[in-house]
Amino acid sequence: MTVRLSQLARGLIGSEILKIAAEVRELIAQGRPICNLTVGDFSPTEFRVPDRLARGVAEYVAKGQTNYPPSNGVLELRKAVAAFYKRGLALDYPTDGIVITSGGRPVIYGIYQTVVNPGETVVYAVPSWNNNHYARIVGASAVEIPCGADTNFLPTAAMLRPHLRGATLLALNSPSNPTGTMFSAEQLTEICDLVLEENARRGPDDRPLYVMYDQIYWMLTFGGGRHVNPVGLRPEMAKYTIFVDGISKAFAATGLRVGWGVGPSDVIKSMADLLTHIGAWAPRPEQMATAELLCAESDIAEYHASMIRDLQERLGLMAEGLDHLRAKGFPVESTAPQGAIYLSAHFGLHGKRTPEGAVLASNEDIRRYLLQTAGMAVVPFQAFGQNEETGWFRLSAGAVSPQDVRELMPRLEASLKALA
Numbered sequence: 001m002t003v004r005l006s007q008l009a010r011g012l013i014g015s016e017i018l019k020i021a022a023e024v025r026e027l028i029a030q031g032r033p034i035c036n037l038t039v040g041d042f043s044p045t046e047f048r049v050p051d052r053l054a055r056g057v058a059e060y061v062a063k064g065q066t067n068y069p070p071s072n073g074v075l076e077l078r079k080a081v082a083a084f085y086k087r088g089l090a091l092d093y094p095t096d097g098i099v100i101t102s103g104g105r106p107v108i109y110g111i112y113q114t115v116v117n118p119g120e121t122v123v124y125a126v127p128s129w130n131n132n133h134y135a136r137i138v139g140a141s142a143v144e145i146p147c148g149a150d151t152n153f154l155p156t157a158a159m160l161r162p163h164l165r166g167a168t169l170l171a172l173n174s175p176s177n178p179t180g181t182m183f184s185a186e187q188l189t190e191i192c193d194l195v196l197e198e199n200a201r202r203g204p205d206d207r208p209l210y211v212m213y214d215q216i217y218w219m220l221t222f223g224g225g226r227h228v229n230p231v232g233l234r235p236e237m238a239k240y241t242i243f244v245d246g247i248s249k250a251f252a253a254t255g256l257r258v259g260w261g262v263g264p265s266d267v268i269k270s271m272a273d274l275l276t277h278i279g280a281w282a283p284r285p286e287q288m289a290t291a292e293l294l295c296a297e298s299d300i301a302e303y304h305a306s307m308i309r310d311l312q313e314r315l316g317l318m319a320e321g322l323d324h325l326r327a328k329g330f331p332v333e334s335t336a337p338q339g340a341i342y343l344s345a346h347f348g349l350h351g352k353r354t355p356e357g358a359v360l361a362s363n364e365d366i367r368r369y370l371l372q373t374a375g376m377a378v379v380p381f382q383a384f385g386q387n388e389e390t391g392w393f394r395l396s397a398g399a400v401s402p403q404d405v406r407e408l409m410p411r412l413e414a415s416l417k418a419l420a
Contacts, residue, residue, distance in 0.1 A: 242267060363389050
């Protein structure tokens with residue numbers, strides 16, 4: 001039957017995370033106690049969207065703002081994004097350097113399709129979210145940079161330097177999905193200097209090396225961490241940087257589908273033209289309501305004070321629980337909460353034997369064991385392009401309560417004790 005499909009369709013695989021989610025839903029339906037740390041989403045019972053945003057959507061529907069929006073986004077929202085970036089990030093972009101889309105995914109797709117030709121090189125770290133899939137979609141030559149805990153799961157300039165000669169796109173993400181880690185100003189400055197060096201080497205007829213900078217979690221940082229971006233550190237990077245952003249994560253509004261790309265006007269215009277043909281615009285009521293929200297500084301500050309406190313509580317409980325188990329001698333550890341809604345956790349259980357006599361030989365074996373015995377649902381870094389069996393997993397805080405995490409830890413300890 002595969003001959004009925006295109007080569008692209010035959011080569012693509014579905015979301016590994018969604019496959020895991022289906023298994024989790026089945027166990028929940030059976031009445032099993034599950035702490036679902038798999039989804040990069042928010043439970044509306046734990047994290048509501050801002051009241052101003054919810055009211056605004058309903059009001060604009062009631063006002064009849066339900067027809068097609070402009071393909072590059074309503075002007076009110078593009079102006080609001082420009083003002084928001086100037087106020088919050090000290091970045092100055094014209095409205096024609098901003099395109100509005102139905103969430104962040106179309107921006108990423110649009111960047112890949114707009115600046116990368118088939119066969120050209122795309123460089124990205126692993127683990128990272130979906131770059132392997134987008135590179136395949138556009139027929140790019142993917143150069144994956146494996147990153148571990150020693151570099152905070154983020155690439156360094158030294159790691160990137162051998163791979164940027166002739167590359168077309170460098171994909172960066174901070175705070176990171178899946179790891180919840182962030183670039184320091186020093187780390188990112190060194191990478192920016194490398195990109196500027198490579199672009200200075202190219203002639204007038206050569207296409208530049210662009211940076212896709214996914215900062216959709218930039219408003220969610222913890223523990224004194226400070227978000228940094230390429231243009232803020234090196235203003236010359238404005239010619240080469242395309243930002244990915246939106247309301248999905250920072251306002252728990254994943255289902256409202258409002259995202260934006262920000263970058264050089266010529267690139268953004270071409271992206272908008274491309275995305276017109278796939279109808280990737282956000283609904284008009286959501287765009288209008290988002291424009292109002294982004295202008296409401298006090299509402300945003302009040303919302304984030306509560307949201308960040310609640311996320312930090314959940315992530316902190318996870319990290320503290322794993323630290324407690326590590327102190328008892330169990331082979332587990334985690335990173336410190338830094339940003340986004342994720343915690344990176346390591347389970348050094350390879351080679352351990354279950355009570356039934358099965359050997360845990362892979363991350364997938366560990367994932368299934370933790371799910372079945374502790375009701376702990378996590379995602380291995382293989383779902384984010386990493387091939388090695390490292391024992392590292394993503395834990396997401398968006399869909400669980402503090403009580404869910406507290407109840408998980410005794411089950412997890414019992415599960416670990418049962419291994420030989």
